[in-house]
Amino acid sequence: MAGLSLDLLALQIFTGLALGAVYVLLATGMSLIFGMLTVVNFAHGAFFALGAYAGFLVLALGGNFWLALLAVPIVTGLLGMAVEWGLVRHLYGRGIDDPLLLTFGLSYVLVELIRIFAGTQGLPFDTPDALAGAVDIGIGYFPLYRLFVIAMTVTILFLLWLFLERTRIGLIIRAGARDPEIMRVLGVDTGRVWRLVFGLGTAIAGLAGLLAAPLQGVSPEMGNAILADAFVVTVVGGMGSLAGAIIAGLLVGVIVSLTALFAPEAGDVAIFALMAVVLLIRPQGFFGRAGLMS
Amino acid sequence: MSAEHGRRMGRRGVLRTAAILAAGAPFATLRAEETPIRIGFPVPITGPYASEAADQVRAAEIAVAEFNQSGGLGGRRAELLVRDDKLDPGEAATRAIELIEKDRVDFIVGSLSASVQLAVNTVTKQRGVLYNSISQSDQIVSSPDWGPTTFHEAMTPHMTAGAVGRYAFEKLGKRVAYVAADYAYGHEMVAGFRAVGATMGAEELAEIKMPIGTRDFSTLMPRLQALRPDIVFLCNFGRDQQIFVKQAHDSGLKRTAHIVAPILLQTARIAGGAQAFAGVLGGTSYYWGIESEVASARAFNDRFRKAHDGRLPSDYGALGYSGVRAVLTAAAKAGSTETAKVAAVLAGMKYDFYKGPQFYRACDHQSVQSVFIIESKANGSVPEDVFNVLATVPGREDMLKTCAQEGLG
Structure with a gap:
């Protein structure tokens, strides 16, 4: 290709990493829920959209973007817990298909509710003033807000790691994932632990939606397309693996970006081709345990 | 479909049909007196073009209201049947077939994507229904897609x-x-x-x-x-x-x-x-701000403002208005909703509905208009x-x- 310089290639890869950051967030939430509860949450994209709309509401009510960053995960987290309590928990132990179908249907209900209350057309969402514009990062100009998204992703992942590895609740969650029966015998209310995990996953999904809003605006269907991408990331990384979600998310971002440089028409196909190859060579994904889906 | 039609007509309707048929009058005349003029309006209510589609519906409703307020076609009122084509050619074709076979529309106006309008046009062309497209396309006014019942109110690329x-x-x-x-x-x-x-x-x-x-x-x-x-x-x-x-x-x-x-x-x-x-x-194709210079634009904007809480029409919205109004105007001039008669009036028709002078070129039914x-x-x-x-x-x-x-x- 004419005019292909090292700077361009570097900037292209960096753009892909920034794109991957949103995938990582979404896939992390999905993987968290699957790894602990063996529930494939197909409503994850709807929570992503709900997060963006909740953020819009915060701004419309006079709040600012920073307040929304706090409020949105709380709202979508609580909503996720309510969904777990009201719907999902009744299907535990009934194989992988039932909760998948339930959340699939739920995603339609949630998106339709958004359409009813907020309209089918989508809403504008400005980049916060402090993060507007582009900065020179040495290899070219790059949108400041996308740097912020990368930083936020790193922060959230670090906090999640701290929570799971360094707190008492985190210890219970990890233990519960490994052997729920022993935990119940020890007197731990595993139902509450699952609810918390589900809420944590949807909180991260909502936050990802809010972070994506200034990049693309807000619309009812915004979660649908990205859910497919996030699902690819989760499968490639290995269902239930957080490390897999991170590495696969960044990889998918870079692949999408490089495809856009060399063969933009193939953008939609490239990541599914990646998934197909990974499934052929290593069906459980990069870091997944074999047999989890069966 | 036939059951529904029968139910709507009732026993007396059937008897009257029989009487008229016996008198040698065509069945179409009876339908014309009894049913409103139905205009099918498939547009992508959901999806990435939803904002534009919503405005097309708002504007099209104004054209229908105007027509009805002015007495319709010999007392026959017009009715807009809005359908969501979801920006999908297959979905649009299905909706178009339903509109024709089940809802018995007289005309179809609408669609908002080059590929979707071609799908609608394929259906209308086959069934001999008049279709006025309000979305950009070169192909629709070219062989082999174009047909005698195809009209194109939008501009071409x-x-x-x-x-x-x-x-x-x-x-x-x-x-x-x-x-x-x-x-x-x-x-x-x-x-x-x-x-x-x-x-x-x-x-x-x-x-x-x-x-x-x-x-x-x-x-x-x-x-x-x-x-x-x-x-x-x-x-x-x-x-x-x-x-x-x-x-x-x-x-x-x-x-x-x-x-x-x-x-x-x-x-x-x-x-x-x-x-x-x-x-x-x-x-x-249109910006409401031309109203300071174009009288028809001002008139259209005023009606839109009045009907929709002071809002102003968008470019593609306005196409919904002119697309529907053109068909209804031609039907009024023809004194009929028969496809061939309305098409004959539309081909070559000169009009100024909202943006200054326009006309449908006779050979391909493309609306010639300002950019x-x-x-x-x-x-x-x-x-x-x-x-x-x-x-x-x-x-x-x-x-x-x-x-x-x-x-x-």
Whole structure:
């Protein structure tokens, strides 16, 4: 290709990493829920959209973007817990298909509710003033807000790691994932632990939606397309693996970006081709345990 | 379908039919007296073009209300049957078949995508139903897609890109890159720009095709910046257009290149915000701001304001109005809703509904009309006050491909 310089290639890869950051967030939430509860949450994209709309509401009510960053995960987290309590928990132990179908249907209900209350057309969402514009990062100009998204992703992942590895609740969650029966015998209310995990996953999904809003605006269907991408990331990384979600998310971002440089028409196909190859060579994904889906 | 029809007519209706049939009157006459004029209106209520579609419905309703207030067709009122085609050719074809077979519509007006309108047109052509398309396409007025019942109220990419291209190549530079939605609309617009560019010495640096409904264009920005074009022609539509402009603004692309959209959408501009769109140029079939100079525009805007809480119509919304009004006007003139009679009136019909003089060219039923060159402005007095009109290119037949070029000669 004419005019292909090292700077361009570097900037292209960096753009892909920034794109991957949103995938990582979404896939992390999905993987968290699957790894602990063996529930494939197909409503994850709807929570992503709900997060963006909740953020819009915060701004419309006079709040600012920073307040929304706090409020949105709380709202979508609580909503996720309510969904777990009201719907999902009744299907535990009934194989992988039932909760998948339930959340699939739920995603339609949630998106339709958004359409009813907020309209089918989508809403504008400005980049916060402090993060507007582009900065020179040495290899070219790059949108400041996308740097912020990368930083936020790193922060959230670090906090999640701290929570799971360094707190008492985190210890219970990890233990519960490994052997729920022993935990119940020890007197731990595993139902509450699952609810918390589900809420944590949807909180991260909502936050990802809010972070994506200034990049693309807000619309009812915004979660649908990205859910497919996030699902690819989760499968490639290995269902239930957080490390897999991170590495696969960044990889998918870079692949999408490089495809856009060399063969933009193939953008939609490239990541599914990646998934197909990974499934052929290593069906459980990069870091997944074999047999989890069966 | 037949059961429903029978139920609506009732026993007396059946007896009357029998009587009239016995008297030798055609069945169509009875239907004409009893049923309203039904206009099917498939548009993408959900999906990336939802804002534009919603406005098309608002405007089309005004055309129907006007027709009914003025007495309809000998007392026969008009009725708009809005359907969601979901921006999907298959869905649109299904809706169109339903509208014809089940709802028994007299005409179909609508659709908002080059590929979707072709799907609708295939259905209407087969069944001999009059279809007035309100979305851009060259193909629909060309062989083999065009048919005697096909009308095209929207502009064609050839005339739009022609007008916008001549302006842009002359004023903004010759080094160009294309970003196009990877379907008929994008391809036809790029072809339109290339045709003008070839005569004006333009240099093409790249053509980047992106899938429709793309949410992230950030991956295109490094390359577009590295190419250093004078102009980036943005040949996409709806939410895609809005997202591209926003992300181009964030990436600093506007520092080095002009962004020019063959169709710069009022709805996308409002949703995208003044800051992101500042300085973006483009073409349009209509901007409400021409009302200071065009009487019919003022009249249409006033009716729209009155019907919709002071809002102002958008470009594509207005096409919904003129598309429906044209068909109803022709039906009134023909004194009938029979396809052949209405089509005969429409072919060659001269009219000025909302943007100055227009007419349907007889050989391909393309509406010849003016193209406006607009620029997004920083701040306006009302939400819809978003563009400055830089130039008006009056409608002339030589802006169109000849019917021989379209394979209709």
